[in-house]
Amino acid sequence: MASGTTVSRRTYLAALGTAAVGGYAGCVGSATESVFVLSAGSLASTFDDHVAPAFEAETGITVHGEYYGTNAVMRMVEDRTKHPDVIVSADATLLRDRLYGEFTDWDVEFATNSxxxxxxxxxxxxxxxxxxxxxxxxxxxxxxxxxxxxxxxxxxxxxxxxxxxxxxxxxxxxxxxxxxxxxxxxxxxxxxxxxxxxxxxxxxxxxxxxxxxxxxxxxxxxxxxxxxxxxxxxxxxxxxxxxxxxxxxxxxGRPIIYNATTKDGADNPDAGRRFVQFLADNPAILDDAGLTVTTALPESNGDPPGAIDV
Incomplete structure (x- = not known):
């Protein structure tokens, strides 16, 4: 087996990401509302198999998820090559260091890992x-x-x-x-x-x-x-x-903390905020997916909008 990096960072960022679109549990004949979630790759199954179906059943909003390494997620937002409603990071500090000021000024910590x-x-x-x-x-x-x-x-x-x-x-x-x-x-x-x-x-x-x-x-x-x-x-x-x-x-090095925010100027900020609130309100779903939600979570940082209640 060959060792070492075989695909460059630039090549990877140019490649298409993994995308998953969930079903819609709304009324027949009505337009489907959706929320675009750009997330850390380690949450792909968590979101697609656990969070998205429950969120869609509760809200009627379809979740469109794309998943990359968190550094790549931050770069896509900074470069404006992706325009998500929700941004989810596997490193809470990384999101704040890279996106606060220009793209958001708040986030919600919702889970940990090991x-x-x-x-x-x-x-x-x-x-x-x-x-x-x-x-x-x-x-x-x-x-x-x-x-x-x-x-x-x-x-x-x-x-x-x-x-x-x-x-x-x-x-x-x-x-x-x-x-x-x-x-x-x-x-x-x-x-x-x-x-x-x-x-x-x-x-x-x-x-x-x-x-x-x-x-x-x-x-x-x-x-x-x-x-x-x-x-x-x-x-x-x-x-x-x-x-x-x-x-x-x-x-x-820092404790693993997942956090989420909505991007300023997002196409569907209301749906984005509902998704972030859903993460904060449903620790049992996250726990079933193998994450850990401690008694200290959820925790908000910065200045969340009034629609976010943590």
Whole structure:
């Protein structure tokens, strides 16, 4: 298996994204109202299979979802190549750093997640993990390209994988572990392809979010709290690991928090606000999809419009 990035960031951004259009539960003969949601790729199944059907049943508004790495989502909004009603990020700080001021001035945090390894149990890597061998020894001993990560220049999932390698190196006294892993992993710019590779066994494992493994009914080895980015009380510790993207954005490690906002000048801002409110009001749907909604959520930031009640 080949290792390293095989598709450039520019090529990826020029490619068509994954799109999914849900059904409409409205009256016969009436025009279909829709909301365009541009979202982090890790929420594709969560939105298409769980949130969109429930939202459409309640409101009669069709959800049109497109899913990319969050860095790519921010770039599409900034470049005005996409004109969404709702923008959803897998890194709350990234959305605020990139979009506040010009495109929005508020957001709602609605869920959290954790990081670990999704794996194929029939591979040597999967068998070793099931046998209880230390994950870092397993992946360090895997063949080049057997373990995949998302592209850290496109996606918080990718740079969190790199940051996890750095924090794990300190936690377990693994000299040079981050650099070793970056030389050995396969870097995949498209999350669906990464998951498909593990499901087929062409990749043994991938660093993924918990909900992604649940979506694909895949075994999941959750990293310890020290580097799974799930514990808000460890925020200062996570922040000691950083990654700078090829655009020059430096992301410090931080707890995984999903947030959503509507874009100023959106085509259907009312439907967008209803969608954001729906995310805030329905934690059980998100929990069923494998996300975590803590007692601190939902939480608003900035100056939400009056239609948003959090």
């Amino acid at each position: 990081l670990g390894l999704g794996y194929h149990e029939s591979t040597s890597v999967g068998r070793a993990l099931d046998a209880g061998q230390p994950w870092y020894e397993v992946v360090r001993g895997a063949d080049p390209g057997e373990v995949a990560i998302s592209d850290p220049d496109l996606d918080p999932l990718g740079y969190r994988a790199v940051q996890a390698f750095e924090l794990a190196a300190r936690e377990h006294d693994l000299d040079g572990f981050r650099e070793q892993m970056l030389q050995r992993v396969y870097t995949e710019p498209e999350e669906p392809q990464m998951m498909a590779g593990v499901e087929s066994g062409s990749r043994a494992a991938a660093v993924v979010y918990r909900n992604m493994a649940i979506d694909h009914e895949m075994p999941f080895f959750e990293f310890p709290d020290a580097y799974n980015f799930s514990d808000p009380e460890l925020a200062d510790h996570y922040a000691t690991a950083t990654y700078t993207t090829d655009e020059g954005y430096t992301a410090a």
